[in-house]
Amino acid sequence: MAAAVSVQLVPLRRLAPVTALLCEALRREAGRCWSELVALHVASRGGKWLTERELKALSKGGRFRLHSQSVQALAEKLIANVDTARTNRTQEQEAGAEPTTRFPYREKPYQTVTWKGQAVRVEGERLVLPNGRTQADLVLPLPARFHGADIRQVELLWRADHYQMALTIAEPPPKPDEQPAPDERAAGQVAGVDLGEVNLAAVCTQDGQALVVNGRLLRHLKQLRNKRHAAYAERQARCKKGSRRWKQLQRQKSRTSAKLYRQQRNILHQASRKVIDFAEAHSVNELAIGDVRDIADGVAKGRHANQKISQWPHGQFRRYLKEKGERRGMRSTLTGEAYSTRTCSCCGHCHPSAPRGRVFRCSGCGTTIHRDANGAANICSKQVYGRYAAVQVKHTMHRQAAAVRVPTRAKVAGSKRAVSPPGDGTPPEASPFTGR
Numbered sequence: 001m002a003a004a005v006s007v008q009l010v011p012l013r014r015l016a017p018v019t020a021l022l023c024e025a026l027r028r029e030a031g032r033c034w035s036e037l038v039a040l041h042v043a044s045r046g047g048k049w050l051t052e053r054e055l056k057a058l059s060k061g062g063r064f065r066l067h068s069q070s071v072q073a074l075a076e077k078l079i080a081n082v083d084t085a086r087t088n089r090t091q092e093q094e095a096g097a098e099p100t101t102r103f104p105y106r107e108k109p110y111q112t113v114t115w116k117g118q119a120v121r122v123e124g125e126r127l128v129l130p131n132g133r134t135q136a137d138l139v140l141p142l143p144a145r146f147h148g149a150d151i152r153q154v155e156l157l158w159r160a161d162h163y164q165m166a167l168t169i170a171e172p173p174p175k176p177d178e179q180p181a182p183d184e185r186a187a188g189q190v191a192g193v194d195l196g197e198v199n200l201a202a203v204c205t206q207d208g209q210a211l212v213v214n215g216r217l218l219r220h221l222k223q224l225r226n227k228r229h230a231a232y233a234e235r236q237a238r239c240k241k242g243s244r245r246w247k248q249l250q251r252q253k254s255r256t257s258a259k260l261y262r263q264q265r266n267i268l269h270q271a272s273r274k275v276i277d278f279a280e281a282h283s284v285n286e287l288a289i290g291d292v293r294d295i296a297d298g299v300a301k302g303r304h305a306n307q308k309i310s311q312w313p314h315g316q317f318r319r320y321l322k323e324k325g326e327r328r329g330m331r332s333t334l335t336g337e338a339y340s341t342r343t344c345s346c347c348g349h350c351h352p353s354a355p356r357g358r359v360f361r362c363s364g365c366g367t368t369i370h371r372d373a374n375g376a377a378n379i380c381s382k383q384v385y386g387r388y389a390a391v392q393v394k395h396t397m398h399r400q401a402a403a404v405r406v407p408t409r410a411k412v413a414g415s416k417r418a419v420s421p422p423g424d425g426t427p428p429e430a431s432p433f434t435g436r
Helices: 017-044 052-058 068-094 182-186 216-236 244-281 303-310 314-327 371-385 409-414
Strands: 005-012 113-116 121-123 126-129 138-141 150-159 162-170 189-195 199-205 209-214 284-290 331-335 359-361 368-370 395-400
Touching (some): 052 068, 189 371, 199 371, 331 371
Antiparallel strands (some): 189 199, 199 209, 359 368
């Protein structure tokens, strides 16, 4: 059985100028390597396509100022992208549509640099990453919490205004006394998970215990991000594209997106942990997650609704649930949720339209229940019994997804970093939301 691994992000701020220049040179060299590999693969598509082994052979010889395993990782990444594109095109053809997914073809000025476990050395409080015979080693500080960790892979990333490391760490196997007995796992129950844009998740177990995780804070942050981006776009429209001022605004806009991504990741991690803790407390061994991957296909819901759905991170949240659940011995499955929201979990009456607001009121039996908890109960019922209305909600708890302090209007207005209203010539880069 493969060892469980986790990925830890380590920001690299206040690097020495020499180290920062080396990081940029490595990422630029990785971009050159990626561009040449893509060009070789594109040239071979007229006949026999290059395989991963052939790409690795063509990239040997010390042509790039990178570690040999870093070059191999780029070849593996390219072939993985080709396989994904081929799978997507096959699915599009099976659905009767013209394939629109393209195989990798673009050159990139920068690319992620990867070091595998054999090339990673830990020397005291430093992480030494070799880059071949013609390039100096990259030496980075290693936080104390990772000194004794089993580091399997290191990636060098760029995020808006700073570099960061992605450390793939092998987790130690659980102790025998921490592992539940096989009969205890088999005795667990199933919980249905209804994903939503307003409430991130609603969970309902077979015995009717429900949890609703509120996600309005994440919606607020996304709306704030959209307003900030609109303000930047308005100011960029007054500048010549590519000018010094335009690039400055673009960097500030990137910092805004990077900060929202970190806040979103934090909120989703906290929300998924609340769901898994609730499931573990009720002896759940299987999560039946409603499948919403095709929710935006084929239907125009209006400009505002389309924006909310396109920015809904249900895939990222579902991945967090799966990863955290597997660490607790839970398996995750995707279950169709068609008409689960408009079907009463008590009597099975299906309403002609989805309920308005957060409360579901059944016209058949008069039941009043939380809308998302009703959907979660139906998902659980379908997974266990193959039909809706076999599981009823008995008790519902409400939790906030995360506790993040957001500055009030008075505090923002009175701070030195306050944002002036649009139109006075002052750029919005001083916003407490866009700053780091």
